[in-house]
Amino acid sequence: MIRTWRRLRFLLLILPLIAGNCAAETTLRVLAWPGYADADIVKAFEDRTGVRVEVSFVDSDENLWARVNAPEHDYFDVFAVNTAELQRYIRSDLVRPVNADAITNRSRQLSRFRDLQSIPGLVHQGRVFAIPYTYAEMGLIYDRRQVTPAPDSIAALWDPRYRGKVIAYNGGTHNFALAAQLLGHANPFNLNSHDWQMAVDKLIALRRNVLAFYTQPQESVDLFTRHGAALLFANFGSQQVKLLEAAGADVGYVIPREGALAWLDCWAIPKGTRNAALAEAWINYTLEEQPGNALSTRQGLANTTQAAASGTEGAGRLVWLQPVEDAERRNHLWGRIMAGARTDKVMAP
Secondary structure, three states: OHHHHHHHHHHHHHHHHHOOOOOOOOEEEEEEOOOOOOHHHHHHHHHHHOOEEEEEEOOOHHHHHHHHOOOHHHOOOEEEEEHHHHHHHHHOOOEEOOOHHHOHHHHHOOHHHHOHHHOOOOEEOOEEOOEEEEEEEOOEEEEOOOOOOOOOOHHHHHOHHHOOOEEEEOOHHHHHHHHHHHOOOOOOOOOOOOHHHHHHHHHHHHHHHEEEEEOOHHHHHHHHHHHOOOEEEOOOOHHHHHHHHHOOOOEEEEOOOOOEEEEEEEEEEEOOOOOHHHHHHHHHHHOOHHHHHHHHHHHOOEEOOOOOOOOOOOOOOEEEOOOOOOHHHHHHHHHHHHOOOOHHHHOOO
């Protein structure tokens, strides 16, 4: 009876956007990160609603920004974005408010995710702009055979003992935050004018110590296993641990003493959506048990409807992502660093 009522409630939500509008847009375009919209999860939504779902994946915040900010022919109806990045989409008027009342499965979420006002950046002028979906911390993954004892600091990424044995993430905003943490800054998201040079020096040193940089979770696993790496900066956290263990790697996972950067990804609706009600139906669906379980069991990611599995020491030392002082400058300088420029060339106008 309860299941029947849930299905009826879902149909009542979805029917207005289909009835009387058969010739209108019947394709939902989803922009997400790997693992957020597996084929069987998508098919279940298609079977239930009778619409077609097209999923595109991104591998970096910069790629996500470019896709959402693209011309109209590359429009999307719903996309996944972390709370820090969300702020520039709101400032640039690229997203529209979400009808939180239509997301009835919010009642299944843990209390800290139901209280949208308590999550910085989700509510602006009384309007909700995103719904929490999944989260993870960026810890350190290490090969148990090569790294003993377990690393306890992000300084391990710079340790000359592991030169050519480190895999790191290719992203300017996060890597400048890492450098700021190493330099002892309490707020790694707000560099002052005199901080930039020191951060650049640290990142040039990191580039010289790193074997390879990655953007996607599976790419990091392939690099780690193929080259016998010792350390991995886990931008996707426990998701990468899960993938490495499935690949047969003997790895450990730690939260460094400086704290781990952590992200909370949410579903948001672009201003150019062709069907906001269908987008809200998708968001509502992803908060059901099956999509949530897929996130946890397949990807090793936490969902917002179930308590995260315990076992990661230092889980209280999480540094939740915030908007940075100048994302464009961070990414521009990081591009120069990756190109191999010297310190004076990186900082040149």
